[in-house]
Amino acid sequence: MTPTRETFGNIPQSSQWAFYILAVVSTGVFAYGVWRRYQLWRQGQPVGWRELGITALRNMPTLLRRRPRPAAPAAAEIDAPPTLTHLSNQMELKAAIGPGVKRVLVDGLGQQRVKGRGAAGRAHIALFAGFMLLLLGTTLLELDHIAGWISKNLQFHHGTYYVVYEFVLDIAGLFFLLGCGYFLWRRTRRPASVGHRGSDWFVLGTFIAIGVTGYVIEALRIVWQQPHGIAAQCSPVGLWLSQAFAGLGEPGARQWHLAAWWAHALLIFGFFAAIPFTRLFHFIAGPLNLFLSRPAMGQLQPVTMEEVERTGRVGVNDIRQFTFQQLLSLDACMECGRCEDACPAFATGKPLSPKRVVQDLKHLMQDTLGAGPTAAAPRALHGETIAAETLWACTTCSACVDICPVRIDQLRLILDLRRHLANEGGLSGTAATTLRRMQSAANPWGLPASERAAWRPVATPPPAPAAAAEPASSR
C-alpha cells in the first residue's frame, strides 16, 4: 500500500463545514485589518501605480536583454583607470517592477538582510523558513483536497511525494518552534534596542501552541492509523510523540485527535485574523515596502520650483505630505532596533534614534486618520512629534538605512523634515553661518574664489604664489 493519509481524516462533515465558515470569517477580519492600515497610508501622497506600471513595461526590453559586454577600450583610452566605466554602470538607476520583485525575493524570501545579528538573525531565519514551509505544506494539502472534488485521479498526496512532504514538514515544525522559543527567551531578556509590546507574548504563545498542537494531531493520527515502515518514519517527531499517547487506543486517540485538530484550527484562524492588528503585520507591510521602496543610498529626491509653487512649501510639515510608500514603510517597522544600535548620534547620547523617529511618525499617522485631508492633524509634526534637535543630530551616515531588514529609509524621512525646518529658517548658529558663506562665496569658509588654488605646489621656480591667508582648520 502506498504511504498516504486522508485529508480531513477523522474529521466529521459538520466540522469540515464549520472549518470553512471560520476560514471565511478569519479572512474577513484579516482583510478588514489590512484595509484599515491601507486607509492610513492613503493619507499620503499617491505612489503613482499607473506610472510605475508604465515605467515597468517600458523597461521590460532592457530588463530582458542581457547587459552588453563592455567593448575593449580603444588604445587612446587605455590610460583611463578600468574602474571608471565599471563604476558608473553600477550606479545606473532603473525604475521598474523588476528590481522590486527581486528585493521581495532576495531580501524577503531569501532573508538576506535579516542576517548579521548573531542568534537573533539565525532564529528569524529558522522561524521564517519553518513558517513558510508549513504554509506551503498546508496550501498543497488544500490543493490536493480540492483536486479530489474534481477527480480522485488528480490527487497527488501519496507515494514518494507524501513521504518527502511529511518529512520536510515534520522538520520545518522543529525549525519553527526553535525560532519561536528563541524569541520568547529573548523577550524575557528585554534588550534595550528591541521594542516591546504586550501583544508579543500573545503572538509568540499562539505560534508555539500552533506548532505543538500540530505535532499532537500527527502523533494521535499515528496512534489510531498505525502506519508502518516508511509511512511512519517519515514523520520522526510525530512518531516519537505518539509513544506518549500509545495507551489511548483507537477510540480515545480519535476523540482526542478531533479535539486537537479543532484547537489547532482555531489557533490558526485566530492568528490569521490577528495579523493586521499586531506586530505580525510586518508579514504584509515588510514585503510591500521591499517592493515599493526605491533604495538609493546617497541619493536624495530633488525638490522642484514647480512643486514648491504647487504645494506652497518645501519639505514636509504634515504627516500627510509624506508619500504613500513612506507611510507604508512606517508600518513595516518591527522595532528590531538595528538602526538604533548602528546610529552614531544615538550612541553618543544625542536625542536621535532612527527607530524612535519611525515609531513617532507611525503614531502620528494613526492618530491623524479621521482628521480629514485638510483638517489640522492632532499633533504638530515639527516640535510636538519630532523635535528639531532630533533632526539636526543626524549625520546622514546612512547606517540605519543600510541595516534595516525591510529597507525603511529613515534618512529620507529625516531629510524631508529637515528641508521644512531649513526653509523656515529653523537653523541657527554656526551651521547657519556656514550656509550663508556657501551662498555668498561658494565655500563653507566664506573665502574668496581667487584663493582656491593657492595651495598649489609650483612647477616652475618663482613666481611663487603670495602666501594666502590660510584659514585655521577649526570649524
Add this chain to the structure above:
Amino acid sequence: MDIPAAPTVRENPNFELLYWIGCAGSYDRRAQRVARAMVRLLNAAGVNFAILGSEEKCTGDSARRLGDEFLFQELATANIATLAKYGVRKIVAHCPHCLNALLRDYPAFGGHYEVVHHTQLLADLLASGRLKLASPAPGAATASVTYHDPCYLARVNRIHAAPREVLQAALNGTGAGPLREMARREERTSCCGAGGGRMWMEEPPAQRVSTQRAREALGTGAGTVAVGCPFCLTQMTDGVAANGSEARVLDVAEILAERLPANPASGSPAVATANAAGPAVASA
C-alpha cells in the same frame, strides 16, 4: 611654457582627468597637504590631469543634507555648467562627500560623470605599474596602521577595497605589518560625526562621535590612523587628541606619497618626466 604641477583646466586644456579638490582641499590648511600629496602622486605616475581652480565651487553636499535644497541646486547647476564648459567626463576626488555629490546627486540635474575616489585611482596606478614606489629607507620602520572607513565612501558607495590595497602597498617592506582592522569597518563603519552638515555644528565634548571612533581606532594599537576623507581627517585628529594619544592621523594619499622616490624639487619636474614616459600624457 612650463605648466604648474597642478595645472588648471585653462593651463592644461587637453587634460584627461579632472582632479576635484573640494573646499577642504582648497582652503583647509591640513587638507591642503592631502591635495599636495595627491598632486605629487599623480605627477609621479604621469597622469594628465587638471583642476578647476577658482572656477570650482562647493558641491553643496552639506547644504543639501542640512535641508537647504535650493542652495544646493544653485551650486550644483553652476558646477555642472563649468564642468560642461571644459568637457569634463572623468573626475577624481579625495573627498567622499564631493564624490557622492558628483556621482549620486548631480545626475538628477544633468551632470553625468565617471567619478572615482583618489584611493581607487591610486590602486589602479599601483596595479598597472605606473606608480612606482621607492624601497623604504633602511631602518625607517613605520608605525602600524589602522584605516577608518568614511561612511560616504565605504557604506554609501561601497568603496573599501581600494584604500586597503593602497595602504598595503605603502606598508610593504616598512616593517609596519598588516593593516590593523577595527571591528566596525567597511560597510559597517562608524561615522566620524561630521557628515550631514554636522561638520559645521558645535558638539558638546561628551557627545563627540569623533572621540568614540578615535578610541576604537587607537584600540587596535596602531600608531597611525589612516583616513580617506577630509572631514574624517579633522574629526579623527580631534578625536585622537581627545583621547590623549599622539598617534598620527594621515590621509591614504599622504601615506603613499611618503614612499615616492626622493625628488630634489618635490613635485615639480614630474610633469616633464611623465611626458617622456607615457605617450598618453598630452604635452602642453
